[in-house]
Amino acid sequence: MFRAEPRPEDAEAIASLVRKTGVFNDAETAMARDLALERLERGAAACGYHFLFADGPAGLDGYVCFGPIPGTEARFELYWIAVDPAKRRSGLGRRLQLAAELAAKELGGSYLIAETSTRSDYAPAREFYHSLGYEHLADVPKWHADNDGLSVFGKRL
Numbered sequence: 001m002f003r004a005e006p007r008p009e010d011a012e013a014i015a016s017l018v019r020k021t022g023v024f025n026d027a028e029t030a031m032a033r034d035l036a037l038e039r040l041e042r043g044a045a046a047c048g049y050h051f052l053f054a055d056g057p058a059g060l061d062g063y064v065c066f067g068p069i070p071g072t073e074a075r076f077e078l079y080w081i082a083v084d085p086a087k088r089r090s091g092l093g094r095r096l097q098l099a100a101e102l103a104a105k106e107l108g109g110s111y112l113i114a115e116t117s118t119r120s121d122y123a124p125a126r127e128f129y130h131s132l133g134y135e136h137l138a139d140v141p142k143w144h145a146d147n148d149g150l151s152v153f154g155k156r157l
């Protein structure tokens with residue numbers, strides 16, 4: 001249903017999509033692009049970054065990136081999920097997330113961690129994880145910046 005194999009043009013398409021969401025800064029946008037570049041260069045087995053892409057008529061409608069957390073017992077992390085603002089609240093994020101959960105389980109994962117921010121503009125993301133049955137594991141104040149804490153969610157796969 002979603003494309004799993006990255007293409008060279010995905011790196012810039014991801015940067016454009018992530019920028020469009022309005023919540024990620026320039027450094028985070030570059031990191032999202034770099035995950036795709038690393039995957040293209042090294043392959044999934046070497047870098048551990050797995051992707052699912054929702055292709056739309058004019059580029060990416062959404063995507064998710066996830067992978068195993070080294071050194072843990074079958075923990076996977078959701079590194080990134082983003083849906084084009086014009087396509088939101090239509091269930092695409094949910095379908096991407098559920099497909100990522102299934103894929104992570106097939107890769108041997110038993111628990112998926114999703115980290116986000118405590119900032120008010122991330123309220124949709126926190127509601128999103130709640131609605132998909134994630135436990136709210138912790139909030140860590142001042143994690144990203146003085147006024148920007150870390151909010152950690154988890155779900156058994």
Ligand SMILES: CC(C)(COP(=O)(O)OP(=O)(O)OC[C@H]1O[C@@H](n2cnc3c(N)ncnc32)[C@H](O)[C@@H]1OP(=O)(O)O)[C@@H](O)C(=O)NCCC(=O)NCCS
Pocket residue numbers: 021023080081082083084087088089090091092093094095115116122123124125127128129131
């Ligand atoms: C979080 C995000 C991926 C959700 O994508 P989406 O396609 O709009 O989500 P869905 O339509 O599948 O929504 C699923 C459920 O999540 C919750 N939800 C999603 N957006 C919400 C919002 N703005 N306000 C409240 N609840 C919301 C709802 O319960 C929704 O179900 P409903 O529409 O039946 O009420 C999208 O808002 C996004 O790209 N945000 C910017 C990037 C981001 O914050 N990523 C995650 C943190 S790293």
